Amino acid sequence: MSDRNQRxxxxxxxxxxxxxxRRLFFEGPVSREELRSGTGLSSGSISNxxxxxxxxxxxxxxxxxESDGGRPRTLLRVAPASGYLIGVDVGETRVRVELFDMALNxxxxxxxxxxxxxxxxxRIVDHIGQGVGAVLRxxxxxxxxxxxxxxxxxxIVDRGSPDGAVVHCQTIGWDAVPLEALLRRRVELPAxxxxxxxxxxxxxxxxxxxxxxxxxxxxxxxxxxxxxxxxCVITDGAPYGGANSSAGEWGHTTLQIGGxxxxxxxxxxxxxxxxxxxxxxxxxxxxxxGGAGGGGGAGGAEVREQDDxxxxxxxLAAADAQDPSAVEVLDETALYLGVGIANLVNLFNPERxxxxxxxxLLLGPRLLPEVRRVAVTHALRHPAERTxxxxxxxxxxxxxxxxxTLPLADFFTRGGSRAGARRPRAVTPATAPMTLPAG
Numbered sequence: 417m418s419d420r421n422q423r424x425x426x427x428x429x430x431x432x433x434x435x436x437x438r439r440l441f442f443e444g445p446v447s448r449e450e451l452r453s454g455t456g457l458s459s460g461s462i463s464n465x466x467x468x469x470x471x472x473x474x475x476x477x478x479x480x481x482e483s484d485g486g487r488p489r490t491l492l493r494v495a496p497a498s499g500y501l502i503g504v505d506v507g508e509t510r511v512r513v514e515l516f517d518m519a520l521n522x523x524x525x526x527x528x529x530x531x532x533x534x535x536x537x538x539r540i541v542d543h544i545g546q547g548v549g550a551v552l553r554x555x556x557x558x559x560x561x562x563x564x565x566x567x568x569x570x571x572i573v574d575r576g577s578p579d580g581a582v583v584h585c586q587t588i589g590w591d592a593v594p595l596e597a598l599l600r601r602r603v604e605l606p607a608x609x610x611x612x613x614x615x616x617x618x619x620x621x622x623x624x625x626x627x628x629x630x631x632x633x634x635x636x637x638x639x640x641x642x643x644x645x646x647x648c649v650i651t652d653g654a655p656y657g658g659a660n661s662s663a664g665e666w667g668h669t670t671l672q673i674g675g676x677x678x679x680x681x682x683x684x685x686x687x688x689x690x691x692x693x694x695x696x697x698x699x700x701x702x703x704x705x706g707g708a709g710g711g712g713g714a715g716g717a718e719v720r721e722q723d724d725x726x727x728x729x730x731x732l733a734a735a736d737a738q739d740p741s742a743v744e745v746l747d748e749t750a751l752y753l754g755v756g757i758a759n760l761v762n763l764f765n766p767e768r769x770x771x772x773x774x775x776x777l778l779l780g781p782r783l784l785p786e787v788r789r790v791a792v793t794h795a796l797r798h799p800a801e802r803t804x805x806x807x808x809x810x811x812x813x814x815x816x817x818x819x820x821t822l823p824l825a826d827f828f829t830r831g832g833s834r835a836g837a838r839r840p841r842a843v844t845p846a847t848a849p850m851t852l853p854a855g
Contacts, residue, residue: 429465432457433831436465437474437494441519441828445478445491466492474498474518474832494518499827500557503820504544504567505616505813508643509723511540513547514816515555518563520627520824524551525816535588537598545603562609563834564823568616568815569595570644572662581613587644587679608834612822616640617664618655619818620772620810621648626821628809629770636768637760638808639666641753641776643724644679645687649764667691669759671752689752692724692775699731699745728778735782750783754790761795761803772808780807 435455440446443454452462469475476495480488496519505512507530514525528543544567552559571585580596599611621638624630630638630650638648645667649656657663667687668680675684676694688694734742757769771780771787784807792800810817 430831430833432461432465433469434828436462436469437832438828440475440492440494441824444493446493447481447489447491449489451492469832472498472832496521499563500555500561501563501820501823502548502551502565503619503816503818504547504565505619505815505819506540506544506567506569507616507815508570511543511547512813512816513544513551514813514820515551515557516817516820518824518827520817520820523557524554526550526554535590537590537593537595541595541598541602544599548603548605559604559609560606562605563827564610564612565599565603565605566612566614566619566819566822567595567599568614568619568819570616570646572665573613573615580611583613586681610823610826612819612826614819614822615646615648615664616815617646618648619816619822620808620814621650621655621818622821623810623814623818624770624772624808625650627817628814629806630768630808633767635764635766636770637666637764637766638770638772639757639760639776640773641690641692641771641779642773643691643693643775645691647760650766651764666756666760669756671756686752686756690749690756692728695745695749695775696724696727696731698748699741725774725778728775732778732782746779746783747786749779750786751790753783754787755794757787757791757805758794758800761791761799765799766803769803769805770808771806772810772814774812777807777811 432455435457436451439451439454443450446454448459448462448466451457451466452459455462457465466475474495475492478491478493480490482488496517498518500523501516501518501520503514503516509530511528511530512525513527515523517523526547528547530539530543548565551557569583569585570588571583571590574582574584574592576582577594579594580600583590583593583595596611596613617638617640620640621630624638625633625636630636633650634653636650638650640646640648647664647666649664668678668682668685670682670684671686671689672684676688677683678685678688679693680687689698731742731745735746760766760769771777771784784805788805791805795803808814
């Protein structure tokens with residue numbers, strides 16, 4: 417009985433600390449009185465929790481404000497230098513690693529290019545390890561000061577393995593890659609610094625929901641358009657992963673039976689029509705040739721001498737100059753994307769759909785009016801009238817920012833304690849709500 421009571425007291429203490437830390441992070445600086453009203457904790461509990469967190473260096477004074485008829489009120493905030501977080505984006509052309517403080521201010525960053533789109537697993541792990549070491553050195557931060565490393569990757573992340581997160585991604589040739597185990601074994605970090613691995617669209621979604629255009633929404637879809645296509649589905653403020661964490665593979669929903677071949681090997685996927693790689697391939701091909709042929713094949717090489725981003729910029733410039741083939745490809749893309757978004761409206765009934773990713777943000781200003789029109793035309797009228805479709809607010813760094821929120825959310829859930837020694841088990845990203853706390 418005493419052991420049960422001890423666990424209960426410990427759990428209550430952790431819950432109280434968690435509530436205070438979340439409030440300070442999202443709403444701070446705030447006073448003790450505002451903490452009491454915002455968390456529902458008693459004045460005594462607030463006093464005890466704040467004293468603990470201050471003594472541990474996790475919370476600090478942030479000035480004071482005048483009080484109505486009384487003494488000035490001291491404001492509190494999460495201490496930015498109390499620890500550090502790392503966010504990693506395993507992207508389409510490079511691995512980006514960023515170091516953040518506990519207020520998610522960027523401290524240092526580095527990038528490692530992926531030569532010839534190489535997704536060799538050993539190379540990726542080496543890039544991550546080298547990047548982690550580089551940002552720590554650049555910022556003069558010790559590895560023991562880290563609270564965790566979040567990693568955004570392409571594909572499906574399976575957390576059912578006893579050795580940690582395993583990644584499946586047909587489009588880059590990853591079949592059951594034990595990424596977490598490889599990172600634990602080969603990246604030199606203290607045993608209590610955990611890795612948190614999730615799909616890159618989900619980490620981008622976290623960033624937009626916490627800090628971007630998704631703030632305040634309970635049900636949303638964050639659509640990532642890059643060379644590939646993905647989505648993060650938010651239901652009641654939390655990410656929806658499905659039975660095996662593979663929900664959100666919107667790019668591999670079928671748009672046309674027997675259509676263009678997708679990078680995943682299937683035909684007619686949405687990604688084969690609106691992903692930047694496939695879009696540029698369509699522009700490079702003679703009109704009417706190879707309509708059911710390969711997306712992202714060698715046919716796009718003539719217009720992609722450097723990379724997809726420069727190619728897409730050239731396509732937009734050609735359309736602005738009224739090049740007929742460029743205008744036609746972009747008009748088709750707006751149609752395909754609009755239909756894909758209509759499917760999201762009918763399936764998930766979200767409050768908001770955000771078009772994100774580097775290609776989505778590049779194409780959005782030109783395509784969004786037509787995409788909205790097509791989506792409304794093809795979706796059911798009642799949910800379509802109640803869904804807003806707009807661009808994301810964050811830039812191309814959103815995946816790394818969102819990846820850093822994974823260890824931060826775990827930090828909140830644990831009430832400011834560390835994740836504990838790394839053991840051969842799955843480390844599940846924290847399921848803290850993606851929406852900001854009310855009031």
